[in-house]
Every structure is written in C-alpha cells, then in structure tokens.
Amino acid sequence: MSRATNKAAALAQSNNIPLGITLMVLTTFVFAVQDGLSRHLASEYNVIMVVMIRYWFFAAFVIAIAKRHAGGLSAVARTSQPVLQALRGLLLAVEIYVMIVAFTLLGLVESHAVFTCYPLLVAALSGPVLGESVGWRRWSAIGVGFIGVLIILQPGANVFDxxxxxPLIAAALFAVYGLLTRYVGRKDKTATSFFWTGVTGSIAMTAAGIWFWEPMIATDWIYMLCLCVTGVTGHWLLIRCYEVAEASAVQPFAYLQLVFASIIGISVFGEDVRTNVAIGAALIVAAGLFTFWRERQQR
Known part of the structure; x- marks a missing residue:
C-alpha cells in the first residue's frame, strides 16, 4: 500500500463520525452513572474523601496512559507552562467537589440542568481570554441560554434556594478549566494536559481529603470501586471518541448526559422535574447546540 493510501486511510479513520457519536453516547451514559454513584456516596460520607479516592484511581490511570507514549512518563510530563497546567488540575478538582455537593443538595436533575450552561460560558469568555471572535449570533445564543438559567434559578421567586x-459555580469553574485547556494546548500535547490534570488533582485532593477520612462499610466500598471504574472508563471512552471523530461533530451529543442523569435521578433517587427546570434546560441545550453549530460553520 502506498504512503498516500496510508495517509488517506488514517484520515478517514480519524473522522469516523458514526463511531465517534456512539462513543460519545456511551461516554455520557457512563459519566451519568458515575454522577449517580457520587450522589449516593457523598450523601453517606464526606465529599472531599469521596473525591480524593476517585482521584487516586484517576491518577493511576493517567500515569499508565503516559507510560505508553513515546518517551515514557518524563516526556509526557514535560511542559513549559507548569503553573497553568497545575492550575487547570486544581480547578477541575474543585469543580468536581462543588458539583458533587450540588448533587447532594439539589439532586442530579436540577444540578445538571444548570451545569449544562458551561459551553455558553466557554463561548462568552473565549473572546476576552483567548482572543477568539464571538459574533452577534453566538452572543444572542449565549443570552438565550442564560435566560434558561434564570428560569431554572427563579431569582425573583418568594422562596429562592x-x-x-x-451548580452554576461548578459550570463557571469548568468553563475556565476548558479555556485554560485550550490555551495550554497551543504548546502542550493532549497527553501532557491529561497527565497534569490527574496528578495535580490527586495531590490537591489528597492534601485536603486525608483529614476527612471516614471508615466505609463493605457495600459502599463496592460502590466506590464502581465509581472509580466508571470514572476511568468514561475518560477512556472520551479520549477514544476525540481520536476517531472531530470534536465539533460529536460534542452536541454530550448533552445526553443531562438526559441520562435525569433518568437516574428520577428512577433511583425519586427526584422530579419541575416545569421551570424543563423549560430552562431546553433553552440552554438549544442555545448550546446553536453555539456549536456556529463554531463549526466558522471553522
């Protein structure tokens, strides 16, 4: 087979959209199950401890992935922006902690309905932070999305929780994390950013969580193991998803995590979907999908 044929085959394989969509759907389902497990464990034990144990497995996973790359662990860990990379890892760890706290206070349905606005925050901040162009159409979509957030939050209601x-704070943290990931990606490889995300988060959560250790019953250790396995599996599926297909083609299907998480919240935890949450979430998702579409058109 000629070099040109090999190159064409590699290009076709790297943009296998049906496979990419399938992997993204599986990713969102696994992450939704992970959120359900997190909600259960965090209602029984200290949230920081739960996140800490989860990060131990995550760090082990990223180190194992790094060792398989050319040059090994030292090559993957090498970066000219260690402060930004460490900041990214810390932001994600804090975001995960904040989001799990939201699960215990609000449930999966409402937490995910609000958190779904994070792509709109990324779009809004990409101009001032990264110097990217954001036209009036995307600004309009961002405005519609935040109307959806206000409908969910009901700030003018007599009783405001x-x-x-x-979850809005968690969305903001994740948006900043995403922007920093784009920024460091101008110089560092994906493997390097992934390595720093897992290792930095693990160090930070261990430093905080070791003081909140609680004994766990055997049954909950099984749930904890399942939590760690779903975390590693979800990240692996996400990596594979972006390896086989363009991000702009599969990213809209990431909104299915809201659907799967809502199903788990309703069927397992007895949550309900209030009318304002459903309407607000629909507006946020529609605005997010339009934002992704505009971004893809401009590219």
Whole structure:
C-alpha cells in the first residue's frame, strides 16, 4: 500500500463520525452513572474523601496512559507552562467537589440542568481570554441560554434556594478549566494536559481529603470501586471518541448526559422535574447546540 493510501486511510479513520457519536453516547451514559454513584456516596460520607479516592484511581490511570507514549512518563510530563497546567488540575478538582455537593443538595436533575450552561460560558469568555471572535449570533445564543438559567434559578421567586447557585459555580469553574485547556494546548500535547490534570488533582485532593477520612462499610466500598471504574472508563471512552471523530461533530451529543442523569435521578433517587427546570434546560441545550453549530460553520 502506498504512503498516500496510508495517509488517506488514517484520515478517514480519524473522522469516523458514526463511531465517534456512539462513543460519545456511551461516554455520557457512563459519566451519568458515575454522577449517580457520587450522589449516593457523598450523601453517606464526606465529599472531599469521596473525591480524593476517585482521584487516586484517576491518577493511576493517567500515569499508565503516559507510560505508553513515546518517551515514557518524563516526556509526557514535560511542559513549559507548569503553573497553568497545575492550575487547570486544581480547578477541575474543585469543580468536581462543588458539583458533587450540588448533587447532594439539589439532586442530579436540577444540578445538571444548570451545569449544562458551561459551553455558553466557554463561548462568552473565549473572546476576552483567548482572543477568539464571538459574533452577534453566538452572543444572542449565549443570552438565550442564560435566560434558561434564570428560569431554572427563579431569582425573583418568594422562596429562592441559594443552593441553586452551586451548580452554576461548578459550570463557571469548568468553563475556565476548558479555556485554560485550550490555551495550554497551543504548546502542550493532549497527553501532557491529561497527565497534569490527574496528578495535580490527586495531590490537591489528597492534601485536603486525608483529614476527612471516614471508615466505609463493605457495600459502599463496592460502590466506590464502581465509581472509580466508571470514572476511568468514561475518560477512556472520551479520549477514544476525540481520536476517531472531530470534536465539533460529536460534542452536541454530550448533552445526553443531562438526559441520562435525569433518568437516574428520577428512577433511583425519586427526584422530579419541575416545569421551570424543563423549560430552562431546553433553552440552554438549544442555545448550546446553536453555539456549536456556529463554531463549526466558522471553522
């Protein structure tokens, strides 16, 4: 087979959209199951401890992945931006902690409905932070999305639950993490960023979580093992997804995590979907899909 034929075959394989969509759907399902396990464990044990154990497995996973790359662990860990890489890892660890707290206070349905706005935050901040162009159409979509957030939060209601702000804080943290990931990606490889994400988060959560250790019953250790396995599996599926297909083609299907998480919240934890949450979430998802479409058109 000629070099040109090999190159064409590699290009076709790297943009296998049906396979990419399948992997993204599986990823969102696995992450939704992970969120359900996190909700259960965090209602029984200290949240920081739960996140710490989860990060131990995550760090082991990224180190194992790094060892398989050319040059080994030292080559993958090498970066000219260690402060930014460490900041990314810390932001993600804090975001995960904040989001799990939201699960325990609000449940999966409402937490994910608000958190779904994070792509709109990324789009809004990509201009001032990364210097990217954001046209009036995307600004309009961002505005519609935040109307959806306000509908969910109901800030003018007589009884406003301040806990509803928590998933919005998590979305903001994740958006900044995403922007920093784009920024460091201009110089570092994906494997390097992935390595720093797992290792930095593990160090930070261990430093904080070791003081909150609680004994766990045998049954919950099984749930914890399942949590760690779903975390590693979800990240592996996500990596494979972006390896086989363009991100802009598969990213809209990431919204299915809201659907799967809502199903788990309703069927397992007895949550319900309030009308304002359903309407607000629909607006946020529609605005997010339009934002992705505009980004793809401009590319």
């Amino acid at each position: 301040p806990a509803a702000i928590i």
